Amino acid sequence: MxxxxxxxxxxxxxxxxxxxxxxxxxxxxxxxxxxxxxxxxxxxxxxxxxxxxIGRVKDLSYIKDAGDHIAIGALTRHMDVEKSPVLSKHVPLLAHAAGYVGDAQVRHRGTIGGSIAHADPASDLTATTLALGATYVAQGPNGKREIAAKDFYKGFLESALAADEMLVEIKVPKMNGAGWSFQKFNRRAVDWAIVGVAAWRNNGASGVALVNMGSTPVLAGAVSSALAKGASVADAAAHAADDAEPQADLNASVEYRTHLAKVLVRRALEQASK
Amino acid sequence: MSITQERANSIIGQRMLRREDPALLTGEAKFTNDLVLPGALHLAVLRSPYAHARIKSINVSDALAMPGVVAVYTGKDLRDAWAAPMPCAWPVTPDMKNPAHFPLALDKVCYVGDGVVAVLANSETESRDALDAIDVVYEPLQAITDLEVALSDKTIIHEDLGTNKSYTWNLKVEATEGAVDEAFKNAAFTVRERYVQQRLIPMAMEPRAVAAVPQPFGGDITLYSATQVPHILKVMTAITLGIPEHQVRVVAPAVGGGFGSKLDVYAEELLCVALARKHGAPVRWVEERSENTQATIHGRGQIQFVELAADKDGKLTAVRVRLIGDMGAYLQLVTPGVPLLGAFLYAGVYDLPLAYDFSCTSVFTTMTPTDAYRGAGRPEATYAIEVAMDALARKMKVDPYELRKRNYIKKEQFPYTAFSGLTYDSGDHLAAAEKAMSHADYAAVRKKQATQNVAGARKRLGIGMTSYFEMCGLAPSRVLASLNYGAGGWESATVRVLPTSKVQVVTGTSPHGQGHETSWAMIASEKLGIPPEDIDVLHSDTAIAPLGLDTYGSRSLAVGGVAIAGACDKVIDKARLIAAHQLECAAEDLEFVQGTFSVKGSPDKAVPIAAIAFAAFTAHNLPDGVEPNLEAQYTHDPKNFSWPFGTHICILEIDTETGKIEVLKYIAVDDCGNQINPLIVEGQVHGGVVQGIAQALYEEAVYDSDGNLKTSNLAEYLVPAACDVPPITTDFTVTPSPTNQLGVKGVGEAGTIGSASTVMNAVLDALSGLGVTKLDMPASPNNVWKAIQAAQGGN
Missing domain, CATH: 3.30.43.10 (Uridine Diphospho-n-acetylenolpyruvylglucosamine Reductase, domain 2)
Structure with a gap:
């Protein structure tokens, strides 16, 4: 090693x-x-x-209430995201999901920006920020630019960041009391999700994203569309994998993964609808 | 009655904290890789990326030019360094096929991980970097990862053998010829099952590590190794390298777990010794974790066909077993013997007439060699009989516990001579089972299950049990002879009372996590009446403890601990002569209680062992014919195996939508005879149970059809962590072994032997209502879901 x-x-x-x-x-x-x-x-x-x-770039570790959204410095550790009172109040889904990353040691070392910039489809936080409609702020030699989460993930471990760009901030809209759920399905507690679901619902609006259901984190747009058209949770959940291209691995066949996505989206929506 | 109640003043039976732990917990313990060896060269091994290939050419010139690189060797370069191929100590049949196996491959590689080139460099980093600069051209050949394909001999791995079959070993016992066939013909019920014992990868906390140090004095070379078997390793190193045995010293420093994987003689140990002698410098090597998954032995690896015949009441009338054993690419130290260790246990704890037919055929594959892994053959056997018993119970529509009760060997039948000719020393299966049932609240759980497992239930409840026998305390030397094993099964101990009444216990066992230093001091303390803190336990260095057969097979206490008790007896016998001389009485008039000799009936005429020890040292006034010093050596060769037993119960729930299993409760009631230190006993049971749960639910070495190991790191190979395993209830019955003076049986493997079948029986118990009656391990969510889908007709 x-x-x-x-x-x-x-x-x-x-x-x-x-x-x-x-x-x-x-x-x-x-x-x-x-x-x-x-x-x-x-x-x-x-x-x-x-x-x-960049581990000691101190000014990039923060969680700030910025009005309609919460601004999170890219070097904020998972443990700080998980324990943040600001996030627990305004974006509880993200704080909760951060508690599922790896184990306590990983959460004390790993950062939200590192996780997102790595663009791993099996990451809990890429899908969660995607479901929440986050915006990522990148800084390069020519200054800063904003990239919507839905435009950020380009392929397996590939992001929209240029080689000389650095992720500096994550802007997450406040959830305004939306119902939410984070479902992580794995075999051992500390593993990456075999399939995960981050979901929220607020009146007619919703956001649902899938962990490990393709080469990038997947926004389950078909589920939200169905919900917007008044579909029941069960009917909407049947569309869970419509936007996904899951791969087989040692833990799950494509068929099983697809099935799990439907079950977990249904469970997530049931919980988010309570 | 527990042993602590029975002997209130006894050291034996107390929950003493382990004296080993402070050093381990504070990082003070010195493992092989902690040794400071100035001037050491670092070995790195280039391994085959192919499962099966011919080596066409090897170009090492770029590697030789790398910074810090001292030498680079191919298999051919080192061919003359080996006086003999790597050892297999268990030629189970006279015609067993055993391919010549050298530390580095010569012309062919036979598994991914097979060593090809050795690099020596001044640092670990430089030796590792140099591997990337070596160019090997391979001609890939057909990989063989399927045992049944291997048996077909379509592709032969070791061409000179002419076959992939290593051996066939039979154990057929019939009252009259044809009894087994007859029993199956006349049976009211039969079951025929096929089980796969998936390959498991042992994961000791400390990977293997080796350092070979040429000595300026006192012998030729010292080999430090993270091994379970320093004594065996010493002999085998001498033979393999052609070094006189007395010039080899082997030391096992602190060793962080083994589970059988360090019961072996490995290429890297031999390479370090050969190259240290060649270069006149220390040579060291430490295994990477991903190397550990490929280059250290795997466990299990069997396909089992099990048939039971039973009469109308479910009483077993015959057992037939056909095994295919996966040897992997080569035979390691005891590889071929592993299935034989289970061969006697396929009737489990049941009273079987003389109608037993076992046959094992073992084959070579292009995968990492297999060898002993915690339980070695016995968990596999227990799994087969116990899961088959549940299948029989389902077929008969009787409760699985009821079926077992009809078949248990009864308490009054012990000592029980089994079909195999082996004698089960003692036991009370019903008592252990009843205790487990009571912890489980069995009737209530069955009632709950009936309400819960209705059609369409999202979560189904399952209850599984296993009653097991563990054949351990390896082993009576004469029995090993009958199995063609290449060594004995005795163990040696020396007990030395020093002039100041401190004690050295020298043992031939080699602990690597078991707490022998604590337990052995407790045994000697109990015998000698000297406090345990005044007793030091010396071990794992062939210069300090020259005689021994090391630690494996739940043997250390039942053989090595008993040897210590025997050596203490000899010390006491000698001390008694000196005491009688001092007290001017006859030796037989003395009693020895809590460290003091006193004349029976005159307790004021007494002398403590401390005074005797000093007198023995000064030798000023010893009886005629008594040698100075208070020391004795004793070698214990057990009369019989020991037979721990017990019943385990698992209660779990299965989410039928996702296939995920949650173990709610696990109960282990074990009987290992008398317990020296119940704290250590419970720890052994916990660890063993977790390993069995791991086999049932998590772990599997997965190879693709090209022979690549897909689970070559700890992200892919799923070792459960503390948060993934359920609470374990441990309880015990105590049936002392009548075959040794401590009444002990051993407990190292018990947890593993009983647990995989317990969990799988619970899984099938939960799912049989859905039509799922067969499921291979591990019962991963995907596998469970697929089985439910298939049983429900798909969709």
Whole structure:
């Protein structure tokens, strides 16, 4: 479990980090909590030659009430998201979902920005922020830009971030008392979800996203459309996998995964409708 | 009555905290990889990415040019380093096929993970980096991962053997010829089942680690290894490398678990020794976790065909078993013997007439070699008979406990000579089962089940049980001889009372988590009347404890602990002669109670063992013919295996929509005879039960059809964590073994032996109402859901 040789630089600000990453190009990677990148490096599946450590960029760790949304700094640790009173009040679905990430050690090291930038379809937080209609703020050499969560995930571990861009903030709309549910189905408590569902409902509106049901986190638009047209929870849930292209793995066949998505979406909507 | 009640003043039976734990918990314990060895070279092994391939060429020139690289060796470079191939100590039949197996492959690789090239470098990182610079050209050949395909010999893995079949071993016992066939013909009920014992990957907390250090004095070489078997390793290292045995010293420092996987002689141990001698420098190696999944042995790996015949009351009249054993690519130390360890247990705890027909054929495949894994053959056997008993109960429409009660060997039948000729020393199956049933509140749970498991129920309740026998305390040497095993089964102990009355207990067992230092001190304390804190236990170093056969097969207490008691007896006998001399009485007039000799009837005429120890040391006034010093060595060769037993019960719920299983309650009632330290006993049961639950619900080494291991890390290979296992209720009955003076039986494997079948019986109990009566392990949610779908006619 020894990674290939790499160089290491620590950035003290976002600007410095971006300037370093621009300097070293494609072979460089940002290192935040390290809980996605380091395991890949240890298995030598990832072999970046330069790591730009942004772990001590302090001004990127925050959770702020910004009126209609909550602004979360990209380096905020999962544990801080989970325990945040602001999020518990205004975006309880996200705080709750953060409590399902890995185990306590992972939640104390891993960051919400790292998880989203890694763009893992099996991540709990990519799908949750997608369901919530979050906006991600990226910063590059030419300043900041906003990317809607639904436009962010481009493929397996691929995001809309340019190589010299860094995710700096996650803006999550307040839930305004919407009913919600997070369903994570796995075999062991600390595993990635075999299938997960993040869902909320508020009057006619809803958001449903699926964990690990394709190469990216999946917005189950067909479910929300059906609900908007007045479909029952059970009928809407039957459309759970319409927008998904699930893969088979050791834990689930495509057929089983599809079935699970329907069951879990139904259960999520039942809970969100209470 | 528990042992603590029985002997209120006794050390034995107390819940003493383990003396090993402070060092382990604070990180002070020194494991092999913690040893500081200045100037050591680091070994890394390039492993085959192919399951089966011919090596066409190997180019190491780029690797040799890498920074820090000292040497690079191929299998051919080192061919002359080996005086003999790697050892298999258990040629189970005279015609068993055993391919020559060397630490590095010569012309062919036969599994993913097979060692191909060894690199020595100045650091671990440099040796690892150099592996990426080695160019090996392979000609891939057909992988064989299916046992039945292997048997067909369409592709032969070891061409010189001419077949993939290693051996066929039979155990047929009939009162009269044809008794088994006759019983099946006349049976009121029969079942025929096929079970798959999936391969499991042992996951010791500490992966393997080795350091070989040439000695400036006191012998040629010291081999430090994370091993369960320093004594066996010493002999085998000497033989394999052609080094005189007295010049090899093997030390097992703190060892972090083994479960059988460190009961072996591995390529890396031999490579480190060979290269340390060649380079005149220490050579060390530590296993990566993903290497551990490929290059350390796997466990289980059997297909079982089990047939039971029963009369109209469900009384068993015959058992027939056909096994296919997956040896993997090569035979490791005891690989071929594993199915034999189960061969005697396919009638379980039941009173079977002489109508037993067992046959095992073992085959080579292109997968990691298998070998002993906690329970070794016995969990597999117990699974087969116990899951088949439930199948029989379903067929007969009787309660599975009722069926077992009709078949248990009864208390008054012990000692019981089984069909196999083995004698079960003692037991009371009904008592253990009744106790378990009472913890489970069996009747109430059955009642709840009847209400809950209605058509359309989302969650179905299941109750499963197992009553087991664990053949352990390996082993009587004469019995091992009859099984063609290449060594004995004795264990040695030396007890040395030092001049100041402190004690050294030297044991041939080699603990790697079992707490022997605590338990052995308790035994010696009980015998000698000296406080346990004054007793040191020395072990796992062949220079300090030269005689021993190490730790595996639930043998350490039942053989090694009994040896300590025997050595204490010899010490006391000698001390008695000296005491009699001092007290001017006859030796037989002395009694020895709590560390003091006194004349029977005159308690004031007494001398403590401390005084005797000093007198033995000064030797100023010893009786004629008595040698100075108070020390004795004793070797215990058990008269019989020991036969722990018990009943386990599992209560679980299955979500029929998702197939997910939640174990609600797990009850283990075990009888391991007298208990030395109940705290350690409970810990052993907990760990064993979790390993069995893991086999039933989580773990499986998955290979694809090209022979790639898909579960080669801990994200894919699902070892359950503490939060994934249910609360476990442990309770005990105590039926002392009559075959050793401590009345002990051993408990290392009991939990594992009883648990996988218990869980699977509960799973099938929950699902049989839906028509699911067969399910392979692990009962993953996907597998359970698929089985329900299939039974319900799809959709």
């Amino acid at each position: 020894i990674p290939a040789t790499f160089e290491y630089k620590r950035a003290s600000s976002a600007d410095e980090a971006i300037s370093l990453i621009s300097q070293y190009g494609d072979e460089a990677k940002f290192l935040a909590g390290g809980h996605s990148l380091i395991p890949l490096m240890k298995l030598r599946l990832a072999q970046p030659t330069m790591l730009v450590d």
